[in-house]
Amino acid sequence: MTEEPPTRVNMEKIVSLCRRRGFIFPSSEIYGGLSSCWDYGPLGVELKRNIKEAWWRAVVQERGDVVGLDTSILMHPQTWVASGHLEGFSDPLVDCKSCHLRWRSDELEVDRCPSCGGELTESRQFNLMFKTFMGPVEDEAGVVYLRPETAQGMFVNFQNVLNTTRKRLPFGIAQIGKVFRNEITTGNFIFRSREFEIMEVEFFVKPGTDEAWFDYWLEERLSWYLKLGIKKEHLRPREHAKEELSHYSRRTVDINYLFPMGWAELEGIANRGDFDLTQHGSFSGKELTYFDDGTKEHITPCVVEPAVGVDRSVLAFLCDAYDEEEDEQGEVRALLHLHPTLAPFKVTVLPLSRRENLVKVARELDADLRKLWMVSYDDAQSIGRRYRRQDEIGTPFCVTVDFQSLEDNQVTVRERDSMNQIRVPIAELKKTLQAKLAGEDFLVLPAGGKVWKTGENDKTQ
């Protein structure tokens, strides 16, 4: 967050849209909410599903060298000893001796309590993992932690995946799942919360090839955002300085996005080297190595990890898609230019009025299109207002059934961004929309291929 954002969407508008249209609500809102936990509403859940699906498709389905995994949130506590989380995953905290408020000492710019000016205690480390107890007795023997990342589930299953898939290096494991971090400082809407979802790949490679694979994944991930419509000028790689690197990392580059509050991390690419497999091998006493057919040696692979927060992606895609257009009469149209792959609804069916004969045709269309896509149906208020409502939630196409439809068996298809309208025979509607929506031109790399040279990282900061 190093510089002022240029004039674009502000966070209040996004939060308000999310709340008003059912993308995101504060969790347990009727009870006053639960600090920095969020619920995805009917539209948000579809947007999030689409983002996760697009990621899975790109990193698992369309590749031959990455397989999926879904490991449990509760893991054997020894996992977190080996990974270093039990000792090192902590924030430094101080208490105010007067008002008893608690602060992160590394974020304080003053020596005394920012609230009351009181004296502060010595700083002590506070572990960010949520702790709970498994089994009937709340004692040390039953302590387990909610995972703060999904990565460790993939490392401890390295040998299981190798044995069952018989993959050869290089290959990866991908996982999407909930993680929990008992953060002291949360905020910026869904940007930093205590319960969130991440999408991670652990890509195992031969030592010595890790630097090249790092560059590969950085470009691969950057191009994924571009393919799904994020503007290039809103993405910026940021190289971590040596002293910033996590204990396991040889190199880390964040993919920063220009959020309303400024540039901040959307995804991180880390070269974890052989840290994790070595640690778990040593702590478990199990052999977590790979037999190299060429050299006839057992080696410990290196790992390149692209890891992205699902909720931050949701926020980035929403911010990037948000737009306001003013027409000649000075009326403002708010809309989401969401990529059709991500849009909660692909199509909305609108009968011009609630007359029975129109409704019948519209309902039939609705039911028919639902076999293919998430579709909505709206018959309330004027057609203009209904178009605006769909624009605001990013629906790429509206299909209007009017009185002429009863005569000529045609409907009007209106496109969100251009507002162009065409008449399409009902018999050809599915095919027309299918060509527009599900064609193979989606999820195809933009011309050029190479997006950033990784050497540019430093210059952009």
Add this chain to the structure above:
Amino acid sequence: MTEEPPTRVNMEKIVSLCRRRGFIFPSSEIYGGLSSCWDYGPLGVELKRNIKEAWWRAVVQERGDVVGLDTSILMHPQTWVASGHLEGFSDPLVDCKSCHLRWRSDELEVDRCPSCGGELTESRQFNLMFKTFMGPVEDEAGVVYLRPETAQGMFVNFQNVLNTTRKRLPFGIAQIGKVFRNEITTGNFIFRSREFEIMEVEFFVKPGTDEAWFDYWLEERLSWYLKLGIKKEHLRPREHAKEELSHYSRRTVDINYLFPMGWAELEGIANRGDFDLTQHGSFSGKELTYFDDGTKEHITPCVVEPAVGVDRSVLAFLCDAYDEEEDEQGEVRALLHLHPTLAPFKVTVLPLSRRENLVKVARELDADLRKLWMVSYDDAQSIGRRYRRQDEIGTPFCVTVDFQSLEDNQVTVRERDSMNQIRVPIAELKKTLQAKLAGEDFLVLPAGGKVWKTGENDKTQ
């Protein structure tokens, strides 16, 4: 679990297949496992994704009257006071005074410790919710619980959903998510574990129509399993007796499945009446009602809830699909007759040998088919063994590239169940497989429509 299962698959075979082929592993296995938590491997994660997708498609996408939601696992603790979980979601436990083992007193058939014969303590209630602390201090003010069901997330958002979607009764909210129960007695593989996933619909209806909607959902859910290939004779509704009903339920019918260990609950349909909305309305002081346009009155809707365990579904679909066929030579073929919608891979591409020219064609096919489906590629060992390997994991179609393919541009398509083989021009392969796999005949109701009359429930028990 009231009667002996007839001769069919036993659990050990399923567990062994799951482990050996990468469907399901014990969690944190290298550290000795974590009691009754499980990790889904590369095949398991795809099977589970497909089940969840088929459910979402059936209950949300294809309907106009159900919307999705994805609420947080950590909720405001008051939620569990209102729902009755804090007080009532517990098991009665006793300790052995001699060997200190702990038992569920309602499951004991003897008065003294089943292990050592020692004297037992008085029974006391043990809450099944996992407890953790949010914020830096582990005190009562920071106590939160891991949700034991997703239902409450939907009830507390009732008004949010109503306001943002403007749905009219009857309408439903659907959710899929992780839940946690600190069960004392776990087991039967993934049947009962401490961390699992559920798929729930809360369907809100006008009071007085709840009984009819209950019958509707029972049949709807039964037919979903049949459409996806579960054998009718392995499903059986079981009506709860009055004294069995949960505190919130007016009527509950379990959909039992004939698991290897016997008949046991796969899904439960409950008529929750207006219990939840009334409780949350009263505890939160917020109006959780619905304005009836007809009567001009504010009413509290009733709720019908079909709720199914994802992991139990995985187990049921695996057990039901498992088969062993003996050929004339006495050789046994193990296979999974999984519905194509659920199969982890839809197609496997097999080059007859590793000769470069064959591999080139096979790799191109593989990359091309991956744009449409989850596809695997196998070039190890004889073609016969490779077919068997795919049969065992339920892949509906194998595509073999042989030397003749280089001449005639055709490949062999082999079907899993019949083992029939046809030659298909490469140019028509996608279309041929598409017709077989993605045709609209999938997910279509079997002839007849009505599956069970609900009155039959009692007789089948």
